[in-house]
Amino acid sequence: MKAVSIEPAFDKLLIANRGEIAVRIIRAAKELGLKTVAVYSDADATSLHVQMADEAVRIGPAHAIKSYLDVDAVMQAAADSGAGAVHPGYGFLSENADFAERVETAGLVFVGPTPHAIRTMGNKAAARAAAMKAGVPTVPGSVGVVTDADAAIALAEDIGYPIMIKASAGGGGRGIRVAKDAEELRQQFTTATAEAQAAFGNGEVYLERFVRQARHIEVQILGDGQRVVHCFERECSLQRRRQKVWEEAPSAAIGEATRTALCESALRLANAVSYRGAGTLEYLYDDDTREFFFIEMNTRIQVEHPVTEMITGIDLVKEMLRIALGQPLRLKQEDIRLTGAAIEVRINAENAAKNFMPSPGVVSKLVVPGGPGVRFDSMLYEGYKVPAYYDSLLGKLIVHDTDRASALARMRRALGELKVEGIHTTIPLHRALCDDAAVAEAAFHTGFLETWLTANPLEPAVPPATPPVTLTVTLPTKENA
Numbered sequence: 357m358k359a360v361s362i363e364p365a366f367d368k369l370l371i372a373n374r375g376e377i378a379v380r381i382i383r384a385a386k387e388l389g390l391k392t393v394a395v396y397s398d399a400d401a402t403s404l405h406v407q408m409a410d411e412a413v414r415i416g417p418a419h420a421i422k423s424y425l426d427v428d429a430v431m432q433a434a435a436d437s438g439a440g441a442v443h444p445g446y447g448f449l450s451e452n453a454d455f456a457e458r459v460e461t462a463g464l465v466f467v468g469p470t471p472h473a474i475r476t477m478g479n480k481a482a483a484r485a486a487a488m489k490a491g492v493p494t495v496p497g498s499v500g501v502v503t504d505a506d507a508a509i510a511l512a513e514d515i516g517y518p519i520m521i522k523a524s525a526g527g528g529g530r531g532i533r534v535a536k537d538a539e540e541l542r543q544q545f546t547t548a549t550a551e552a553q554a555a556f557g558n559g560e561v562y563l564e565r566f567v568r569q570a571r572h573i574e575v576q577i578l579g580d581g582q583r584v585v586h587c588f589e590r591e592c593s594l595q596r597r598r599q600k601v602w603e604e605a606p607s608a609a610i611g612e613a614t615r616t617a618l619c620e621s622a623l624r625l626a627n628a629v630s631y632r633g634a635g636t637l638e639y640l641y642d643d644d645t646r647e648f649f650f651i652e653m654n655t656r657i658q659v660e661h662p663v664t665e666m667i668t669g670i671d672l673v674k675e676m677l678r679i680a681l682g683q684p685l686r687l688k689q690e691d692i693r694l695t696g697a698a699i700e701v702r703i704n705a706e707n708a709a710k711n712f713m714p715s716p717g718v719v720s721k722l723v724v725p726g727g728p729g730v731r732f733d734s735m736l737y738e739g740y741k742v743p744a745y746y747d748s749l750l751g752k753l754i755v756h757d758t759d760r761a762s763a764l765a766r767m768r769r770a771l772g773e774l775k776v777e778g779i780h781t782t783i784p785l786h787r788a789l790c791d792d793a794a795v796a797e798a799a800f801h802t803g804f805l806e807t808w809l810t811a812n813p814l815e816p817a818v819p820p821a822t823p824p825v826t827l828t829v830t831l832p833t834k835e836n837a
Contacts, residue, residue, distance in 0.1 A: 365465050365682045366440025367391060371405065372430050373445030376735045376751050377657070378405035381443050384673040388681075393437040395430060397423035399743040404735040411437055418745045424448045427455050434464060441465035441680055447747065450656040451478045467680040468633045469655045470581075476629055477653040481524040481562040487650045490628040492621045495640060495649040497564035505545040508563060509538045515565050521545060523552035524560040531555055532598060534566050564651070569801040570640040572600075573607050573648065575622035576664045578675055579631035580685040586619040587664050587672070588694045591798075594789070594805050596712070601782070601805060602789060603660035603700045605667045608760055608798035609643060618648055625650070634661070634676050643801070659702070659752070662733060666698035666756035697760040699767050701789075703734070704748040707780035709814040716744040720778030725770040729756040729763075732774070742779055750781065760798065764790060784814055 369385045370393040371378045382392045382405060394409035399418035406412045413433040416423030423429065425448055434442055442459050444450035444467070453474040459466040468474070477483045481501045487494050496515050501524055502508045512519050512535075521544055523531025533548040535541035545561070553559035572595065576587040591607035592600045610618070622637040636654045641647070661672050670687065679685065706712040719740045724732045734751020742750065755770055757763040768790040774783060789795050792808070 365680065368393060368410075368437065368439045368441070369467070369677070370395065370430075370434045370437060370439035370442050371409070371445065372424070372442050372449055373447070374400050374403060374405060374424060374735075374746065375749065376733050377445040377447075377659075378403075379408060379735050380733055381445060381673055382408050384671060385443075385677060388674060388677055390677070393433070393439050395424070395433050397745075399745050402741070404737060404740070413437055418743065420448065420746065427452075427458060430455075431458060431462060434459075434462070439464065441467055443467040443676070443680075444656065446654075446656050446659060451654070453478065465680050467676055469635065470630075470632060473629050473631055474655045477631075477635070478655045479524050479560075480522060480526060480652045481560065483653050484562065484564075484650070486628060487625050490625045492625050492650045493648065495564045495567060495651060498562045501560040501562050505542045508545050509541055511563055512538065512541055515563060517541075518566040518568075520564045520566045521548040521561050522564055523548070523556055523558070524562055525556035525558035526552065530598070531561075567640050567642060567649070569803060570642055571607070571609055571800075572638065572802050573610070573618065573641045574636045574638040574658075575619055576658075576661065576672070577622055577626045577631065577635050577637065578670075578672065578679075578685060578687065579626055579633065579635070580679045580683075581630050581632040583685050584623055584626040584631055585685065585687050585689045585692060586622055587668050587670060587692055589615060589618060590660055590663055592660060593800050593802050594795075595802050596805050596809070598802075600660065601702055602786065603663055604760070604798075605663035605698050606694060607641075608697075609641065614641075614646060614648070621648075621650070625653070633679060634672050640802075659749070660700055662731060662752060662754045663698040663700045666729075666731070666754060667694050667696060668692055669695070696756055696758045697763040698754060698756040699760075699763050700752050700754045701767065701771070701786040702752055702782065703750045703774075703776065703786075704782045705742050705750050705779050706748050706782055708782050708785040708809075709816045712782075713780075714744065714748050715780035716742045717779040718742075719776060721775060722777075723773065723775035725753070725773035727766075727770075729766055730770050731755070736776065750776070753786075761796075764796060788812065788814060 368391040371381045385392050392409040394405045394412040395415045396406045415429040449455040453471040456466045457471040518536045521533040531552050533544040535544045549559040571593045575589050590605040592603045594602035634657045636658050638652050639648045705715045722738050731754040755766040757766050771787050
């Protein structure tokens, strides 16, 4: 049978993001022969993603609300540049169904799920309801949103304490409160709804039993709207204030039977919403009972996607783009293999010895580790001025080896080589974790790191050297501004 060629849906991609994920998407797009358009705020005029893209468009001042979160500005940049598609990355507008709808209404391709899937699975309460319908185990809690404190207290009597109040539109560990009894639940309910409204523009909340000492395990999936495959699981239990710090693939805590059941449940739920693009289904895992419970879905590419790429050999961002270009999913489940073990640590511009105080400033020296199985995804270069306006993530150091113990040894070596001078970073924290006996045994849970930090205070970091630096960067020209 003669092959039928598919006319690409677009040849120019606008990346509606910044930092390391913008750099990551630009690299993948260029390898597929696509032209790229960067958007930038005034604070990011000299950023690496601006220099790497074929074109760059200024979309506003430094504050994200007036630039990266300004839908009108992003859409205008897409129109002015002639982009045929928009990739939202993670954070900012990535799980905003209204933005996805706006992109599609403008006749452009949104590189991600449909607006309907984002609304269904991006809303935590709706996602729980969809999971229950698909027969996927969920943490005991409310079915849908809870509208007032009295209703919450009545439900909590059946669910049990301690109980979590969670923002339906929340994400990244934000919008969560824990109550130990009815009195505290009444107090926290009003606060939680107000915080949810302020943070996400949506004050709806739902209830979930608080599972003590649970592991955070998530399944990576890819779909084309017709068929879905999984790329196995990751573990993200090392967290501080519900923000992930260190991620691994696969999880050292689960066996093959649990892995199979976990991944099959993820496929059931993703198929139930005819999922398109890359997505992650997040679960809590109880070491004692060996039960897993679905908690939410992230309808976007995740920060920690590289560990999955390392153990499967699949470029997830390229696959997202191929699907957006109109190509059917190339991968068959039986062809996706799990090989070895991978670890990722997040390198943030923070002083971990001083309560993780942000540390913006100029990177005076950068030494990136090399060797087999080592990858560094970042937007850093010597002379780059880290702005104070955005998330502190600078990049991710990722390693892969034949097994977890070997990967841990490789991470220890790579961290010893990695040097980011001129600012404080979380490198010392990760070096200390690599030497910890419990981490070596993967004997941790979502509350482990905060307790560990109290028991293992980090030594005060040496003040970063900030010698004069001559910036050698290319600013946007009139043609590409």
